[in-house]
Amino acid sequence: MKARFAIGLVLAALTALSMSAPLTRATETVDPVADAKAFRDYFVKKFPKVKLEDFVNGPYSMNEDMRKQWEEKEEFPPYEFALDAGKEMFAKPFKNGKTYADCFPNGGIGIRQNYPYFDEKEGKVVTLELALNRCREANGEAPVSYVKDDMASLTAYMAFTSRGKPMDIKIPNDRRALEAYENGKRYFYTRRGQLNFACANCHVQSPGERLRAEILAPALGILNAMPIYRSEWAGMGTISRRFVTCNSQTRAVPLEPQSDEYRDLEYYLSYVSNGLPISGPGARP
Amino acid sequence: MRVFLAITLLILGASSALAASEADFKAAYASAEAAEKEAGTLRNQWLPTETALAAAKKAAASGDFDAATAQAKEAEALAKASIFQATSEKERWKDMEIH
């Protein structure tokens, strides 16, 4: 079964990759297909012993002692309560009788791997968290905080329904989509904060290394396990919460959750992880 | 760039010898705030800048304008550094990109 699973992954990835055509800009080409291939090859070459789909397990794909502690947690994971709460919330109708299922394709089940997507009408990246709050507002409900439990529970349930499905992010042949992708890439490699670190310094140059108690996760598949229950937070965290805390770790002032930079960053990071399985919700240190 | 820094340090050293007045503080705080605002437009502010600005305000409120001015100058230096970081990274990020 494992071999077939891996081959399935590769095929799914190749089809997804070949979809988006490169855009030639005045100065240099923005070529997501080539980027994604180079991105994956870098990690596969740097960690030959790590199976492709195992990268989504972040620090646990990098360190045996940590992995053992993770496997123990996964026997009865701490995100169990968020998952149940998310399932309940997902089915509870809004005041107008509708539910989240009415806002999403396939009733919101098994679709997490297609988020974020580029909305060509709006010309912007739409993430799962943004779509959930938009669904609430469209049905007369107040939006929930992007960094708190309700959003984490909802995304935990939606991720759970997609477990195992390969990440499948599309970049339509639209200059604005390629620009959003490029913004995300630039953000990822730009040094920020007084400590002068870019995301890439930790997650590309030194995954597997220790940052005091923590082992740095590889960037490949880094969002596949989201949302995560972190022992550090003694609670759930969405992608928004993770980006905000990463910024403050380098002593940079975080941006508003779901601001353009963060949504483009999520677009880039998800795209270059196409083909790797969704494993959310996850448990992390 | 290094020469410029050396000169500012000299000026800073000289003026702090005299006790800072409220006016000195207000001027220093205003330019620090302006620099931090610019860092904001570049979407690249630093947390230490904000702590220094807050410390400056607190010191001024308690009437200690020496400390308040020093903190405001510190905040301005930090804000300027974050602006420098944003502008220098505009192209430099590509060096780190995986190819």
Added chain:
Amino acid sequence: MASTIRVRATSSGDNTEVQALVQHPMDSGYVKDAQGAIIPAHFIQQLTFEHAGKKVFVADWGPAVAKDPYVKFSFKGGQKGDDLKISWVDNKGASDSTIAKIG
């Protein structure tokens, strides 16, 4: 309101393995909140498991047990479909209990 106790009890014929995850803050009394005030100690003191009217396991916990505490043990006996009663009481006198079916 869903019970705070999640249980997985599976019988292998002669032994029953029990895993429990309980939703509880397990505050140790040593942690400060955002405003710097100490969060008072609030933790489960005793968690009891009973099968066929007999106690098969009793956990006495202090504040050093992790939040949303987990415990795993096994006992001889217990068939598929049997009831397993689980109950806890904390240092503030709050309590909860549930009856799980052995799978």
Added chain:
Amino acid sequence: MTLSLDRSIVTRRLILRGAAAVALIGLGDLPLPALAAANDRYPEDAFKQKSDADAIKSLYGKSAEASDKVKLDAPEIAENGAVVPIAVTTTLEGVTSISFLVSENPNALAASYVIPEGTLPSVANRLKMQKTSNVIAIVEAGGKLYSATKEVKVTVGGCGG
């Protein structure tokens, strides 16, 4: 009349009373639950002790000897001091109690488990550790105490905001 007896005296007396009770049962039914409740009293005092030695003394009234029959499973470096997976299993016979202590915690005793007749002598749980410390697993078997100790390194994560 709640004497704060420590557990081992309690258990010895219980066994005597238990034997007497069993003998009586033959004559008529005798309420057994009162027995079971007796040795399940929450060891308040033991949890208040600072050091692991005092906690063990308060809990069992005797000291433990290290034994390789007690298998303690704990990480080398805790991924996070708030959730440290620790488990113990033993091949010793007649196990009646299992406890876990974290020497450097403010109060050493973390958890103590009553292992009734018929329950297997192995427990897994998740503890909190304030800092790098020895973790001690205690097994009471046949009225004697056996222990295993392992150091677990604990530090904070990340590079600091």
